[in-house]
Amino acid sequence: MKCIVCMTHVPDTASIIKIGADGKHIDETGIKWIVSPYDEYALEEALKLADEGKADEVTVVTYGPQRAEAGLRECLARGAHKAVHIVGGEKTLGDSLAIAKVLAAALKDREYDVILVGVKGVGTDNSQVGQMLAELLDLPHVSNVVKIDWNDGAVAVEREVEGGHEVVESPLPAVLTAQKGLNEPRYAALKGIMAAKRKPVEKIELSALGLDEDTLAGADATYNVRSLELPPEKAAGTIIQGEDDPQAAAAELVKLLHEEAKAF
Amino acid sequence: MVQLHDLDLYHIDALLTDEERMIRDTVRQWAADRVLPHIEEWAWNEHFPIELVPEMAKLGLLGANYPDYDLPGLGGVGYGLINQELERADSGLRSFVSVQSALVMYPILQWGSKEQKDRWIPRLGHGEAIGCFGLTEPDFGSNPGAMRTTAVQDGQEWVLNGEKAWITNGSIADIAVVWARTPGGVRGFLVERGTPGFTAVDHHGKYSLRASVTSQLVFEDCRIPADAILPGTTGLKNPLMCLTQARYGIAWGALGSAMATFSAARDYAVSRIQFGGRPIAAHQLQQEKLVWMYSEIVKGQLLVLQLGRMKDAGTMTHQAVSLAKRNNVWVARECAKLAREIHGAAGIVNEYPIMRHLMNIETVYTYEGTHDIHTLILGQYLTGIPAFDPPHPAE
Numbered sequence: 001m002k003c004i005v006c007m008t009h010v011p012d013t014a015s016i017i018k019i020g021a022d023g024k025h026i027d028e029t030g031i032k033w034i035v036s037p038y039d040e041y042a043l044e045e046a047l048k049l050a051d052e053g054k055a056d057e058v059t060v061v062t063y064g065p066q067r068a069e070a071g072l073r074e075c076l077a078r079g080a081h082k083a084v085h086i087v088g089g090e091k092t093l094g095d096s097l098a099i100a101k102v103l104a105a106a107l108k109d110r111e112y113d114v115i116l117v118g119v120k121g122v123g124t125d126n127s128q129v130g131q132m133l134a135e136l137l138d139l140p141h142v143s144n145v146v147k148i149d150w151n152d153g154a155v156a157v158e159r160e161v162e163g164g165h166e167v168v169e170s171p172l173p174a175v176l177t178a179q180k181g182l183n184e185p186r187y188a189a190l191k192g193i194m195a196a197k198r199k200p201v202e203k204i205e206l207s208a209l210g211l212d213e214d215t216l217a218g219a220d221a222t223y224n225v226r227s228l229e230l231p232p233e234k235a236a237g238t239i240i241q242g243e244d245d246p247q248a249a250a251a252e253l254v255k256l257l258h259e260e261a262k263a264f
Numbered sequence: 265m266v267q268l269h270d271l272d273l274y275h276i277d278a279l280l281t282d283e284e285r286m287i288r289d290t291v292r293q294w295a296a297d298r299v300l301p302h303i304e305e306w307a308w309n310e311h312f313p314i315e316l317v318p319e320m321a322k323l324g325l326l327g328a329n330y331p332d333y334d335l336p337g338l339g340g341v342g343y344g345l346i347n348q349e350l351e352r353a354d355s356g357l358r359s360f361v362s363v364q365s366a367l368v369m370y371p372i373l374q375w376g377s378k379e380q381k382d383r384w385i386p387r388l389g390h391g392e393a394i395g396c397f398g399l400t401e402p403d404f405g406s407n408p409g410a411m412r413t414t415a416v417q418d419g420q421e422w423v424l425n426g427e428k429a430w431i432t433n434g435s436i437a438d439i440a441v442v443w444a445r446t447p448g449g450v451r452g453f454l455v456e457r458g459t460p461g462f463t464a465v466d467h468h469g470k471y472s473l474r475a476s477v478t479s480q481l482v483f484e485d486c487r488i489p490a491d492a493i494l495p496g497t498t499g500l501k502n503p504l505m506c507l508t509q510a511r512y513g514i515a516w517g518a519l520g521s522a523m524a525t526f527s528a529a530r531d532y533a534v535s536r537i538q539f540g541g542r543p544i545a546a547h548q549l550q551q552e553k554l555v556w557m558y559s560e561i562v563k564g565q566l567l568v569l570q571l572g573r574m575k576d577a578g579t580m581t582h583q584a585v586s587l588a589k590r591n592n593v594w595v596a597r598e599c600a601k602l603a604r605e606i607h608g609a610a611g612i613v614n615e616y617p618i619m620r621h622l623m624n625i626e627t628v629y630t631y632e633g634t635h636d637i638h639t640l641i642l643g644q645y646l647t648g649i650p651a652f653d654p655p656h657p658a659e
Binding site for chain 1: 272282283285286287290293294322323324325328334335336337338342346
């Protein structure tokens with residue numbers, strides 16, 4: 001089998017986010033960039049197939065600026081065989097359809113049995129690229145995947161739905177979007193890190209795909225950021241002293257939850 | 265929580281290669297996931313997490329800087345960063361890796377026979393065997409040249425007699441690299457666990473490196489085969505070369521300890537409210553402590569980075585290593601004390617990592633060449649006079 005894994009390079013989830021001067025982007029100064037955690041689940045699934053001898057090629061694909069190569073190298077360090085870097089994406093950040101179009105254009109003539117994508121890119125959290133990519137490539141897709149049984153030319157997949165799990169069968173090739181719980185991503189071994197720099201990263205310009213970032217972000221844009229703002233600071237909590245009279249404290253808590261927090 | 269890497273005033277990150285950053289971040293993440301949640305309990309219970317050895321091996325932490333036998337072949341800085349990140353978690357864990365890599369695998373690779381390397385390097389690298397290094401004795405630490413342990417040849421065997429003390433990994437080791445006096449000078453020997461006449465007994469009651477095994481090795485007419493000698497060893501300079509390798513890792517590791525106590529102190533200072541609803545970080549006395557710690561950590565990082573580049577270029581001298589070990593361990597020791605002060609009473613309980621690091625660093629300050637001996641090594645470098653064993657006046 002040949003696996004494609006789509007990766008997006010996102011700010012570390014522990015980053016302290018500040019709004020940039022234009023009010024439409026985050027300030028990237030000092031931000032540490034990481035492989036989006038959901039894409040780590042997607043990659044791990046492909047690497048497990050390779051470990052079991054079921055996959056002979058794992059290719060990681062990203063559409064992102066130059067710095068995203070570090071994310072590809074990390075995937076290569078964990079064991080992916082090769083990487084494809086479509087350079088760009090700063091103007092189309094958050095535009096799921098634009099991103100899906102670029103990925104579809106890069107993947108349409110490639111050979112693969114499955115495309116694994118994180119259920120969402122941490123940060124923008126739109127949860128749309130995988131499904132859109134499947135539509136553009138005319139492939140079946142299953143989203144929110146937490147378990148995959150690989151059969152000959154098909155998969156039986158467990159997906160998370162409200163209140164339970166749904167089991168779906170799909171022929172391959174298909175697009176599967178990986179949800180937390182699918183697996184436990186591995187650490188890159190030091191040997192893998194040293195080997196990663198010798199693995200190939202194919203660089204593709206958008207023009208080579210017949211696309212143009214200004215058009216994607218302009219005339220064809222389906223997503224425009226008007227402004228970004230930080231959530232309001234949380235007010236300080238209220239501590240109810242209850243050591244002397246726990247019953248009165250509990251009554252006070254119920255009263256506050258009802259009247260002030262309007263929790264019920 | 266603000267991490268030290270968010271406070272990179274000197275853009276030290278930019279001095280690292282992509283691989284080096286990835287190595288650092290991987291080991292840091294592993295230690296945060298696998299070590300930090302349990303380390304206080306392990307240290308409290310005097311438990312060395314031997315169950316983590318297979319994971320450490322899988323990551324490639326054992327013998328990471330050697331290219332032979334399919335080992336990762338990291339450069340000096342990458343290897344240093346592993347030590348930094350392990351010691352950020354605990355000095356005991358870093359000590360384990362230092363001993364395995366620099367004091368056991370290194371001498372076997374340098375002076376071992378092909379058979380010895382084939383037998384031990386893959387097993388040590390895969391964590392299937394643990395090693396220890398026996399040089400220090402109960403009566404001789406700073407002056408190993410006066411060692412009492414002897415090895416004499418008897419037919420097709422060597423017979424070892426003597427004692428080694430303060431040996432990291434001693435009682436859990438499958439293989440001991442033991443240095444002994446022979447008629448032809450100090451030589452290295454490989455002694456396997458279970459060899460009759462060889463026993464290892466743990467030092468108990470340690471307040472320091474509690475998550476690490478420290479033992480005494482005793483040899484009583486211990487007979488080992490003729491081919492148990494490390495054939496390339498010729499004298500005391502061999503174990504001293506091992507120590508240079510280990511001290512290099514310690515110079516990096518100590519910074520990890522300093523980073524841990526600094527980060528904890530910084531977080532505590534900005535969150536601990538005392539006078540007038542202000543955090544204690546608003547007081548100049550506390551700021552001065554934080555600034556001292558931070559400045560010394562930044563200087564220490566630049567020191568070991570240059571040392572690492574020199575190591576890769578083959579220009580690193582043992583005196584340069586002494587300077588870095590001496591400086592950075594001292595910095596870590598001072599940082600631990602300052603962090604304890606900033607934490608106030610909270611600094612003495614294991615809800616915070618401070619006291620553990622503070623106690624650990626006391627060992628690090630003394631082992632692998634005491635602070636004072638490194639001072640005298642540098643004094644000799646500057647003056648030509650070996651003050652640890654000064655020339656006697658003409659008699």
